[in-house]
Amino acid sequence: MEKYYQREIECASREQIRAWQDERLVKQVRHVYEHVPYYRNLMKEKGVTPDDIRSVDDLHKLPFLTKADLRDAYPYGLLAVPLEDAVRIQSTSGTTGRRVVAFYTQHDLDLWEDCCARAIMAAGGDKGDVVHVSYGYGLFTGGAGLNGGSHKVGALTLPMSSGNTERQIQFMCDLNSTILCCTPSYAAYLAESIHERGLRDQIHLKAGIFGAEAWTQEMRRDIEEKLGIKAYDIYGLTEISGPGVAYECSAQTGMHINEDHFIAEIIDPKTGEVLPDGEKGELVFTCITKEAFPLLRYRTRDICVLTHEKCACGRTHVKMSKPMGRSDDMLIVKGVNVFPSQIETVLMNRGYAANYQIIVSRVNNSDKLEVQVEMTPEMFSDTVTAVSNREKELESDLKSMLGIYADVQLVAPKTIARSEGKAVRIIDKRNLY
Numbered sequence: 001m002e003k004y005y006q007r008e009i010e011c012a013s014r015e016q017i018r019a020w021q022d023e024r025l026v027k028q029v030r031h032v033y034e035h036v037p038y039y040r041n042l043m044k045e046k047g048v049t050p051d052d053i054r055s056v057d058d059l060h061k062l063p064f065l066t067k068a069d070l071r072d073a074y075p076y077g078l079l080a081v082p083l084e085d086a087v088r089i090q091s092t093s094g095t096t097g098r099r100v101v102a103f104y105t106q107h108d109l110d111l112w113e114d115c116c117a118r119a120i121m122a123a124g125g126d127k128g129d130v131v132h133v134s135y136g137y138g139l140f141t142g143g144a145g146l147n148g149g150s151h152k153v154g155a156l157t158l159p160m161s162s163g164n165t166e167r168q169i170q171f172m173c174d175l176n177s178t179i180l181c182c183t184p185s186y187a188a189y190l191a192e193s194i195h196e197r198g199l200r201d202q203i204h205l206k207a208g209i210f211g212a213e214a215w216t217q218e219m220r221r222d223i224e225e226k227l228g229i230k231a232y233d234i235y236g237l238t239e240i241s242g243p244g245v246a247y248e249c250s251a252q253t254g255m256h257i258n259e260d261h262f263i264a265e266i267i268d269p270k271t272g273e274v275l276p277d278g279e280k281g282e283l284v285f286t287c288i289t290k291e292a293f294p295l296l297r298y299r300t301r302d303i304c305v306l307t308h309e310k311c312a313c314g315r316t317h318v319k320m321s322k323p324m325g326r327s328d329d330m331l332i333v334k335g336v337n338v339f340p341s342q343i344e345t346v347l348m349n350r351g352y353a354a355n356y357q358i359i360v361s362r363v364n365n366s367d368k369l370e371v372q373v374e375m376t377p378e379m380f381s382d383t384v385t386a387v388s389n390r391e392k393e394l395e396s397d398l399k400s401m402l403g404i405y406a407d408v409q410l411v412a413p414k415t416i417a418r419s420e421g422k423a424v425r426i427i428d429k430r431n432l433y
Contacts, residue, residue, distance in 0.1 A: 009260055010118065010315045014308070017259050017316065022055040024288035025263065029053045029062070032294055035080040038073045039065070039296065056263060059286065060274050065298045070100045070239060078293060079103050086292045091139040092238045102238050103292035109148065111289055115244030115258045116149025122249045122256070122313070123207045123232040125179050127154030132177035132205075134186060135212065136162045141242030142212050146181040149244065155179075162186060165193050173202040180208040184215035184223065184231075185423035188354050191226035205229045211236065211243050213423060214323065216341050218348030233322060239298055240285050246320050251312040254319030261289045264318060265297070266306050269327035280305050282327045283320065301328040331426065333360055333367045336404050340425050343406075346397045347373055354423075355416050361429040369406040371398065374416050 012020075030050040033040050042063040043049065052061055070078065079086065085105055092100040104112070120131065131150035135142025143161055150157040158177060160168055168190060171177065180187060187210055194200055205227055211234035220231045235255050236243035245262055246255035257264050262285050266275045269282040283302045287294040302323040311319065325339035332338070340358060347356055355374040360367060371394070375382075379390065387410050394408040417424075 006114070006118065010256070010317060012260075012316060014316060018056065020260050021263055021288060025056055025059065025286065026050075026053055028286075028288045028290075028294055029296065031291075032080055032296055036078055038069070038077045039063075042069075059263065059265065059297070062286075062297050064272065064284070065295050067100060067239070067299075067301075074099070075101050078295070080294055081105060081292045089139075090141045090144065090238050090242060100239055102241075104241075105291045108241070108290050108292055111261060112145060112241045112244060113148030113152050115241070115247075115261065116145045117152040118149075118258065119209060119232070119234050119244050119247030120146070120149050120153050120155070120179065122247055122315075123179065123209055123230070124250070125150075125153055125155060125207070129153075129155040129178045130158065130175055131155045131179045131181060132158045132160060132168075132172060134160045134162055134168060134180065134182035134190070135243075141236065141238050142181075142183075145236070145242040145244055146209065150181075165190065169194060169197065169199060172205070173199060176204045178204060178206050180205055180227070180229070182208075182210060183212045183423070184210040184219055185213060185354065187223050187227070187231070188219065191223055192353070195226060200226075200228075203227065207232060209234050209247075214325075214341055215354070216344045216348060218345055219354045222348065222354070235320065235323075237285075237298075237300060239293075239295055240287060240300075241290065245285070249311065249313040249315060253311065254307060254321050256311070256315050256317040256319055257306075259317045262286065263288060264306055264320065266304070267299075269301075269303070277306055277308055280324065283323070301326050303327055331358070331360060331369075331428070333369045334404050336402060338369070338402055338404075342401050343371060343398065346394065346401050350394060350397065352376070356425070357416055357427060358425055359427045359429065367430070369402075369404065370409065371406050372409050372411050372416065374413055375410050377413050379410070380413055 033050045046063045048061050086103040087106050088104045090102050133143055133146045135146060137143035147157055147159050158171055187208055194203060206229055208229050208231045210231055224231050233248040233255055234243045236245040246257040248255050265284040266279060266281040267284055268275060275281045283300045283304050285298050286296050303325045304323050305321040307319050330337050330339055344354060352373055357372045359370040391408045391410055398406040
């Protein structure tokens with residue numbers, strides 16, 4: 001277990017971390033230049049050679065990669081090892097354009113699972129735990145990553161995957177699951193289902209590791225209260241490896257990035273300029289230990305903040321804030337930037353569960369923003385007048401938060417389809433016209 005926890009790495013000095021990054025970056029840039037023609041051409045267009053990269057200080061000289069590049073290079077254009085050396089692929093759950101396919105050598109898988117093991121142990125896990133993995137398996141990285149991390153910790157692993165909620169709850173009760181790993185929306189659904197069945201006293205969970213979709217602090221508190229756990233955030237992208245790129249510790253003041261494997265930057269999403277510590281901007285990652293699919297300066301489109309402030313847990317790796325939105329898929333309604341997390345905050349503060357959908361349409365050449373919100377069973381018994389008043393309250397709160405009007409429709413409990421994977425929060429009908 002100690003081998004995979006690697007506390008001495010997580011608490012290394014900044015000087016040691018920087019030395020690792022300098023050495024590994026130089027080696028990685030040459031590896032990519034020599035074995036990935038697609039990226040080599042990008043470097044040549046920018047007039048950069050491997051000899052120009054001598055330390056992290058030179059990182060800004062390298063060209064960016066975007067998801068468009070990954071789709072253009074699909075399927076093998078960014079593979080940096082012979083195909084026979086790759087042992088697995090994972091793929092994004094995207095629904096438009098070409099899918100993004102990531103490749104892994106066995107070494108890549110070992111390092112990825114090490115990162116996930118760190119996340120589990122940061123959440124208080126050890127070999128005595130029962131880790132209940134309800135992320136999807138298959139091409140999605142969630143199940144595979146936490147499954148492998150749990151094995152490295154030495155915990156009993158339940159590879160449940162998503163779906164079949166009755167079986168999830170049965171195993172949770174019968175096998176005394178202690179750590180739940182899934183999307184936050186599915187955790188909320190499980191909590192709701194457990195309470196409906198009157199089984200709260202038979203659940204022995206102590207922690208949850210939730211990621212793969214945006215969730216607010218209000219949603220965290222709601223899940224923690226209903227399941228009696230401490231809920232930890234985890235971050236990752238298929239393109240970079242999967243969950244475990246960054247993870248939350250007991251301090252819960254940000255997610256520690258595994259800097260011995262990834263270099264993080266924050267840039268101005270419009271200019272590409274690298275921003276200083278503490279500035280909000282777009283998160284960019286460079287992989288410095290991956291063999292098969294080592295992306296350099298990959299633009300995640302996630303908006304967040306990096307901080308090197310001392311953490312109470314003792315870990316020294318830089319922390320990233322919870323993503324505050326996206327630089328590419330945020331909603332622009334009537335010229336205003338709208339993030340789903342803003343809407344969720346308003347709803348949770350008013351006592352609503354995190355079951356809602358945002359619908360954007362175009363009426364008479366003008367954007368219309370509609371928010372459908374499920375009522376709680378108690379609210380459902382309200383009079384028509386009371387429901388109307390609740391809708392007006394939410395519309396007023398959303399106007400204050402967003403700066404634009406949103407048409408709120410309260411709907412009956414269980415009206416909005418529950419998610420066993422990523423919740424479908426946004427329906428933008430403008431794209432259909």
